[in-house]
Amino acid sequence: MALKGNLRDFSITQLLNLINLAQKTGTLVIEGPGETAQIAFRQGKLAYAQLGGEDGSLAAILHQTRRISASQYRLLKERASTMSDKELGLLLINAGYLTQDDILSSLQTYFINIIRRLFTWVEGFFRFEPDTLPGDGKITVRVDLENLIIEGSRQLREWEQLQEEIPSLDMALKFTERPGTNLRNISLSVEEWRVVSYVNPRNTIRQIARATKMNDLEIRRVVYGLIQAGLVEIVRPEGAPPPRPQVPQARPFPTADKNEQKSLVNRLINRIRSL
């Protein structure tokens, strides 16, 4: 049975869990909204990861994880561009410049960060290509998936909560009328500043997300932080029609079965009684 589908129905965390339990070897290819990711596993352990447009060469990774400087990276790109990652790694080790541990931990950090980014993808097609592994020249690692799986489920819960907090991305943001004195103590991240620069009752949160190239989770996280800081508030977008007095679509019960609904209410009653 081919392992393929959509992240909407089967999350990254669930996929990792399955790969871990079945000790699978092969490459998971995920086509997200803007990018494609390829994650290789050997016997259920993370071996390699690459994100579409990104330079995943060893030199680039060492630079990104601050093992080498920008000028060293440029030099390597010029002089060693025909070398495979393995050859380059050996060269750096033999030159006494980096240890094997340095290189492996750099790669691990980089690969794990790719997986962390995948946790924020809520949509995308995936397929698992059994027994496909990166080419010979690549350096692979062996990372247990358990911790990543735990981290992923935590993120999933956060995602569910953020959806409750910011139910609609079609609302707009505006600065609170008087942000007050605590504004002085707020230090914003680059991402937050980017969002702040688009705050305007005319821009929906969805439009801001598009402009700042953030996905649903990332934008909700930033917006939630800004709201908590008392900096912005959610408003109906200017020029949008007023809400229609219609019966809402959302269902009060997670199940349509009458008996399950009753049992659910009875569980609620018992719980409240015991508070």
Place this chain on the structure above:
Amino acid sequence: MQTVKMVVTGPFNAGKTAFIRSVSEIDVVATERRITSEAEKVKETTTVAMDFGRITVDDDLVLYLFGTPGQKRFDFMWEILSEGMLGFIVMVDSTRPETFREARSILQTFRAYAPTPYVVAANKQDMKDAWELEDMRLALRLDPKVKLLPCVAHKKESVKAVLLELLYSILAEMEAGDA
């Protein structure tokens, strides 16, 4: 994980935040801001976005309590909050008859959003100038069938009783639907 939600609404200062805080297992996530308008200077801060409390029922069921922002300028949030709610509670400050009219209007608005069960909580019944329930029922023009319950929002037992009455109403309506 299944989630269900209830909405706690009512005029500004009625006790919504206190109510949710009494039973929530998490710190109520409230976006409280210093208020600016003179009319609202009754207390120091007010909820502009929403209160949000949680009660874990068991391994796969969580009840969320949402408190609506009291001020009119945030009433566009009401419809969003009311989507998919199991039922709602209208909090009324029993000591402030000048807010009864607004409470009634909020009640009507929520009934229009969703035909879900609701109860009315006559809050601050511990205060000496609190109105009697029967007088409040008349002033609020509540149908005799509507549950009007005494409440003291920072007393857990009192809040539990209100939540339970709402749940009983929800159950009763389901049984009526079966008949």
